[in-house]
Amino acid sequence: MGKLLLLNGPNLNLLGQRNKDQYGQKSLQHVEQEVRAYLQSFSFHLDSFQSNHEGELVDWIHKANEEYEGVLLNPGAYTHTSVALRDAIEAVDVPVVEIHISNIHNRESFRHHSFIAPVAAGQVVGFGTNSYIIGAFALIESLKERES
Ligand code: CA2
Numbered sequence: 001m002g003k004l005l006l007l008n009g010p011n012l013n014l015l016g017q018r019n020k021d022q023y024g025q026k027s028l029q030h031v032e033q034e035v036r037a038y039l040q041s042f043s044f045h046l047d048s049f050q051s052n053h054e055g056e057l058v059d060w061i062h063k064a065n066e067e068y069e070g071v072l073l074n075p076g077a078y079t080h081t082s083v084a085l086r087d088a089i090e091a092v093d094v095p096v097v098e099i100h101i102s103n104i105h106n107r108e109s110f111r112h113h114s115f116i117a118p119v120a121a122g123q124v125v126g127f128g129t130n131s132y133i134i135g136a137f138a139l140i141e142s143l144k145e146r147e148s
Contacts, residue, residue: 004139005068006035006048006132007060009076013050015129023101024129031129035072038133042140044069054078058088065092070121070139072132074099079114086115095121095142099135101128 008028016027026034032048039046047068051057057078064071073096078085089096096119103126104111117123121142124135 002044002069002143003067004039004044004046004070004072004136005060005064006032006046006072007057007064008048008050008074009057009078010052012074012076013052026129031132034129035132035136038136039140044140054082054084058084061085061088061092061096064096065094068094070094070143071096072099072135072139073097073116073120074101074132075116079104079116080111082115086119089116089119095139095146097121097135097139097142098123099131100125101131102126 013028015023015031016025028050036046036048049060051060057075061071071094075082075085075098079098079100098114098116098120104114105125114123122138124131124138127134
């Protein structure tokens with residue numbers, strides 16, 4: 001069974017508790033469970049991890065390179081600030097799909113730029129928490145293409 005990793009960045013542990021208009025009703029645990037069930041139907045195992053700390057996310061990207069076939073990443077606000085996270089993704093071979101719940105392109109201008117997008121396999125934005133499921137589908141398809 002292929003192993004995939006779902007990583008969530010700062011403040012996403014608050015999903016479903018506040019800011020529901022922007023980020024939806026579901027808790028992070030609920031979203032993780034939905035993505036896990038979806039991937040299980042394609043015979044993939046999913047591990048998930050959330051951190052409010054940039055270096056911890058960098059460590060997990062390194063670990064993903066050793067232990068996982070692909071990564072789903074919502075970097076949260078680090079999307080717009082983190083050269084360290086970008087460098088980590090660039091340094092590894094494992095494909096990373098960038099995910100955002102909201103449409104970062106129709107929000108404040110400081111959210112329009114992603115340091116992650118140029119080194120990601122692709123970006124899914126703006127479909128609420130369904131962005132994670134769409135991202136999971138995209139990751140499976142890009143893994144199939146890599147194999148062929
Ligand atoms: O739309 C997304 O998924 C974001 O990555 C979410 C980040 C934001 O900084 C990015 O620009 C876009 C913020 C995550 C904060 O999550 C919260 C969830 C519930 C309550 C408060 C914050």
